[in-house]
Amino acid sequence: MKFCQKQILIPSILKISEGELNNTGKYLKESLFNNAAIFFSEGIEEIFGKKLYDSLNSSGINIVHKSVISDIDIENVIHTAFEIPKSTDVLIGIGGGKALDYSKYCAHILALPFVSIPTSTSNDGFCSPNSSLLVQGKRKSVNAKIPYGVIVDIEAVKTSPESCIYSGIGDLISKITAGHDWKIAAEITGERFNDFAYIIANNTVSDILHYKKFSVISSEFLYHLVNSLLMNGISMEIAGFSRPASGSEHLISHAYDQIALKPSMHGIQVGIATYICSYLQGNQFETVKDFLKSTGFFDFAAKNPLCKRDFVEAIRIAPSVKEDFYTILSDKKNIEKALEFVENDEICRQVLI
Numbered sequence: 001m002k003f004c005q006k007q008i009l010i011p012s013i014l015k016i017s018e019g020e021l022n023n024t025g026k027y028l029k030e031s032l033f034n035n036a037a038i039f040f041s042e043g044i045e046e047i048f049g050k051k052l053y054d055s056l057n058s059s060g061i062n063i064v065h066k067s068v069i070s071d072i073d074i075e076n077v078i079h080t081a082f083e084i085p086k087s088t089d090v091l092i093g094i095g096g097g098k099a100l101d102y103s104k105y106c107a108h109i110l111a112l113p114f115v116s117i118p119t120s121t122s123n124d125g126f127c128s129p130n131s132s133l134l135v136q137g138k139r140k141s142v143n144a145k146i147p148y149g150v151i152v153d154i155e156a157v158k159t160s161p162e163s164c165i166y167s168g169i170g171d172l173i174s175k176i177t178a179g180h181d182w183k184i185a186a187e188i189t190g191e192r193f194n195d196f197a198y199i200i201a202n203n204t205v206s207d208i209l210h211y212k213k214f215s216v217i218s219s220e221f222l223y224h225l226v227n228s229l230l231m232n233g234i235s236m237e238i239a240g241f242s243r244p245a246s247g248s249e250h251l252i253s254h255a256y257d258q259i260a261l262k263p264s265m266h267g268i269q270v271g272i273a274t275y276i277c278s279y280l281q282g283n284q285f286e287t288v289k290d291f292l293k294s295t296g297f298f299d300f301a302a303k304n305p306l307c308k309r310d311f312v313e314a315i316r317i318a319p320s321v322k323e324d325f326y327t328i329l330s331d332k333k334n335i336e337k338a339l340e341f342v343e344n345d346e347i348c349r350q351v352l353i
């Protein structure tokens with residue numbers, strides 16, 4: 001039998017601090033890039049475009065293509081990939097999830113390097129090896145490649161709406177339940193398990209727990225939030241699939257996306273589902289509860305509640321969202337237990353109306 005060590009990709013440019021947007025051109029030039037195609041999320045060019053252009057211009061980087069991304073249909077991404085000038089040697093995505101998902105997949109099709117510049121941190125997608133796109137009208141996670149570069153300007157992140165920060169918090173804390181689901185799946189179904197990926201994902205949560213008393217808009221908190229979300233992307237690359245970052249809590253959120261008339265942000269749904277699933281798992285329930293309380297996540301969710309009826313239905317159908325994906329919800333008794341919890345728990349009554 002032949003054993004071989006797994007090789008993984010990691011970002012070659014990795015910069016996280018205040019004012020980094022001004023250094024983008026310098027970092028790209030150091031990597032010998034000359035011609036960039038830029039993809040903005042809606043409204044982002046107006047806020048950060050000048051800084052980015054000045055930085056690229058001062059380093060002699062040409063902007064050969066520019067577009068604003070409003071939809072994430074995979075057909076449009078493929079179409080765009082053939083419109084990009086041949087001289088392009090790097091793609092830049094700047095803004096929230098849509099522009100990053102779009103340009104990451106476009107770069108994957110063209111086999112070109114992709115530089116991710118998130119201006120908000122609502123989930124771990126800015127450094128993940130996949131893109132969330134619309135495939136035949138349905139939101140799907142499709143394989144792409146981990147970004148060549150990740151540049152996060154904490155000053156920019158500070159200006160993002162608080163909903164984005166709380167969404168990032170919810171997506172991050174979900175690694176507690178996702179990791180546990182993966183472990184039980186490995187035990188019960190023999191699913192492939194990667195200790196290294198598990199440890200990385202687990203450590204990202206342990207790190208952020210130290211900062212639970214910090215203001216969520218402080219530089220310290222945001223720096224560690226970004227770092228942790230980023231390392232989740234790396235853990236998925238190591239595992240070769242999304243298991244370290246996505247378990248029963250993500251199934252509930254995906255189901256809610258399908259049912260709800262007006263779904264909320266990914267990480268808000270996932271955060272609430274994590275609270276419920278950690279109770280079912282009997283796994284770090286108090287830690288999850290305390291963190292979501294201390295950071296103000298529950299207060300935010302109570303002011304912007306989800307629809308209880310749809311959420312209950314989402315719990316019921318969650319196991320059918322993904323085939324052959326064992327989680328705590330695969331045991332029917334736990335669905336009933338979750339519904340009972342939602343009915344009687346004080347926090348659930350506030351965040352699910």
Ligand SMILES: [Zn+2]
Pocket residue numbers: 123124171245246250266270
């Ligand atoms: Zn997520």
